[in-house]
Amino acid sequence: MTRQAWMRLRRGVLSLAIGWATMFGAAAQTPLERGRYLVETIAACGNRHTPKGPNGPLPGKALAGNWVVEDVPPFRAVAPNITPDRTTGIGGWTDVQIARAIREGIRPDGSVIGPPMPIGLYRGLADDDLAAMVAYLRSVPAVAQVAEKSTYRIPLPTAYGPPVGQVAAPSRSDAVAYGAYLAGPVAHCIECHTPMFEGGRRDTTKVGAGGQAFAGPWGSAVAANITSSRTSGLGAWTDAEIERAIRTGVSRDGRRLHPPMAFAQYRDISAADMMALIAYLRSLPPVER
Ligand code: HEC
Structure with missing residues (x-):
């Protein structure tokens, strides 16, 4: 290949890469x-x-x-x-x-x-x-x-x-699977929001049902039920209400939520990740608590 042809090819590959990077922010x-x-x-x-x-x-x-x-x-x-x-x-x-x-x-x-x-x-x-x-x-x-x-x-x-x-x-195009990855290994939402047996093992039949108490200067905060239950979970909430709770720590009824959830950090979760998280939460079988 001549040097010129090589340069043309290289320019082509470069502009393709930049194009992709601009189209898919995350890839950049x-x-x-x-x-x-x-x-x-x-x-x-x-x-x-x-x-x-x-x-x-x-x-x-x-x-x-x-x-x-x-x-x-x-x-x-x-x-x-x-x-x-x-x-x-x-x-x-x-x-x-x-x-x-x-x-x-x-x-x-x-x-x-x-x-x-x-x-x-x-x-x-x-x-x-x-x-x-x-x-x-x-x-x-x-x-x-x-x-x-x-x-x-x-x-x-x-x-x-x-x-x-x-x-x-998991692939980002599978919102529920990617949301499960975010809510599990990345953000460990389900660590706090799933009841534990004595000894610290999670009750995997009740993922997202909440119930663990967290003590601190704020008193005691009990992890909420974030399953799709319409009565005790998030089933009746809109996406916007769920997003507001996660980003700002304001519950559906306007109550300010206590730590230890990381509202100050979650405020800046990307829009795509927030969509995936919510898709995953909606997929959690309803558990009453
Ligand atoms: C360190 C423990 C912890 C982690 C991690 C955590 N949470 Fe929470 N979360 C809580 C506690 C405790 C409450 C209840 C606070 C209160 O009632 O004042 C809560 C409340 C909520 C609420 C409000 C529910 C309601 O009824 O008002 C939502 C929604 C929620 N969490 C979703 C999430 C999601 C999604 C993640 C992961 C991105 C997450 N949480 C990570 C402990 C945690």
Whole structure:
């Protein structure tokens, strides 16, 4: 092939790629942008890893941990520092080690990460999304902050399952399947919104039925029923009402919802992801509670 023909071909491929990228916004995202979106918005890592005061997130401490996430005897879980600080954060870990900690719940020293990290769900994170999250975590400002260690007076599992291997995300053209991926492995909505048996196993016959109580400075908030039940779930709500609750924390009747749901982050969930989430919630069999 002549050099000229090669250049023509290259120009053609380039403009095709740019055309595609403009038409399908998501495809234009770099892994770093994708990682930022996941960590800061729909996966809402900062909701648990960024220390907060009475006026919200502490300035300059994004993802720096040392914040008591749950103090519910038999355990006291303190969020660790997940900024790239080399001594107090995860800056000394390799990409593979960070990915394994998130998706398999195993630290580089072999110890197992306890609740409330929803490892059982994170095991379903797609390879691309996991790699994007790791890339973004590496890029945030390092904050030197020692975090108190969590204490568990319950036995932690030795592992959450066999090594995960490879995971692909479901196709975005299947809204219900993609919404299930978002509500499970990515945003872990169903971690909070599904009742648990004693011992912490989810009751998979009642996905989305709610009922778990979350205590905090706000008192106690009970996770709502988000199944399609018309009487106790979201079955009678419009899409706009569901979207408003998720994005702004205002329920259908105007009541302001309590934490720990990550309204500050969910506000910026993309329109396409919101559509998929709602399609999935509508697909949940009605459960009365
Ligand atoms: C960390 C736990 C947690 C996570 C994660 C979570 N929620 Fe919630 N959610 C709650 C709690 C608790 C309430 C009830 C708050 C209250 O009543 O003040 C709630 C309320 C809601 C409501 C309002 C229902 C009503 O009747 O007012 C909707 C809708 C909802 N959640 C959907 C979602 C979706 C979708 C996701 C994932 C994108 C999600 N939640 C993630 C804990 C959680």
